[in-house]
Amino acid sequence: MSDHAVLLQGVTRTYGSGATEVAALRQVDHGFPRGGFTAVMGPSGSGKSTLLQCASGLDRPDSGAVRVAGQDITRLAENELAVLRRDRIGVIFQSFNLVPSLTAWQNVILPSRLARRRPDPAHVRGLLARVGLAGRERHRPAQLSGGQQQRVAIARALLGRPEVLFADEPTGALDRGTGRQVLALLREAVDEFGQTVVMVTHDPEAAVRADQVLFLTDGRIVDILDRPSTAQIGARLDGRR
Numbered sequence: 001m002s003d004h005a006v007l008l009q010g011v012t013r014t015y016g017s018g019a020t021e022v023a024a025l026r027q028v029d030h031g032f033p034r035g036g037f038t039a040v041m042g043p044s045g046s047g048k049s050t051l052l053q054c055a056s057g058l059d060r061p062d063s064g065a066v067r068v069a070g071q072d073i074t075r076l077a078e079n080e081l082a083v084l085r086r087d088r089i090g091v092i093f094q095s096f097n098l099v100p101s102l103t104a105w106q107n108v109i110l111p112s113r114l115a116r117r118r119p120d121p122a123h124v125r126g127l128l129a130r131v132g133l134a135g136r137e138r139h140r141p142a143q144l145s146g147g148q149q150q151r152v153a154i155a156r157a158l159l160g161r162p163e164v165l166f167a168d169e170p171t172g173a174l175d176r177g178t179g180r181q182v183l184a185l186l187r188e189a190v191d192e193f194g195q196t197v198v199m200v201t202h203d204p205e206a207a208v209r210a211d212q213v214l215f216l217t218d219g220r221i222v223d224i225l226d227r228p229s230t231a232q233i234g235a236r237l238d239g240r241r
C-alpha cells in the first residue's frame, strides 16, 4: 500500500478557453503523506483551491491522475466518486456551509442521513464533545459563534471517520484564538486518529501547525518546507528565500 493518502500525478486544470484561458494547475505531481498534516500556501490565484478541489474529487482535472486509497478518482463514475467521497473524504470550508434551519446535531448527521444511514447517537455525542460543543447540540448555526460553527462543520466532516480531511481556509473567517482551537482539532485528527489533513491557508500562524508546507505559484508547486517556522514561512511568501 502506498504511503500517500492522496497522490497527484501530472494534474492539470484549465478554466475557460481562448483569450480567457487560465491554467489553474499545471502538471502537478505530489503525494500527501498518510497520517500527515500538509498546508498549501501561495499568492491569490496560484491554484490552491483548485488543487484542493481536484484532490478531494469536488472537481475533475483535465488531465492527470488523482489517487485516493490507491484508486484513480478521475476515472470513477459520478456515483462511485460520491461513495468514495462519502466514505473516505471529509471537507471543511472557510464559510462553514452549515444548514441554517438545522441544529448542530442535525447538521452533523445530515450527510449520513442523505446516505440513508443511521449514525450511532453515542458516536455523534462523543464527536460533538470532542470538538467542545457538549450542551450545544440543539443550537442552530445563528445561535453559535463562528468558531463554534466551524467546529460543527469539523464534527460533520469527521463523522464518517474519513482517511483524509481537506480544509479550505478553515480559520479564514475566525479570530486568532478561535482559529487556534480549530487548528488544534485538525492537529488532533492527525496525531490521535492517524488521519491525513490537507489545508489551504494564507496564514503563516496556521501553516506552522502543519508537518509540511507546499508553496504554489502560477499553478505549480515551487517549494516544499518541512516543519518550517513562522519566520521561514513568511520569508518564503515574501520571496526572501
Ligand SMILES: Nc1ncnc2c1ncn2[C@@H]1O[C@H](COP(=O)(O)OP(=O)(O)OP(=O)(O)O)[C@@H](O)[C@H]1O
Residues within 6 Å of the ligand: 015, 016, 022, 023, 024, 042, 043, 044, 045, 046, 047, 048, 049, 050, 051
Ligand atoms: N470556476 C472558474 N472559472 C474560471 N477561472 C477560475 C475558476 N476557478 C478558478 N479560476 C482561476 O484559476 C486560478 C486559480 O484559482 P484558485 O481559486 O485555485 O486560486 P487560489 O490560490 O485558491 O486563490 P485565492 O487565494 O485567491 O483563493 C485563478 O486565476 C482563478 O481566477
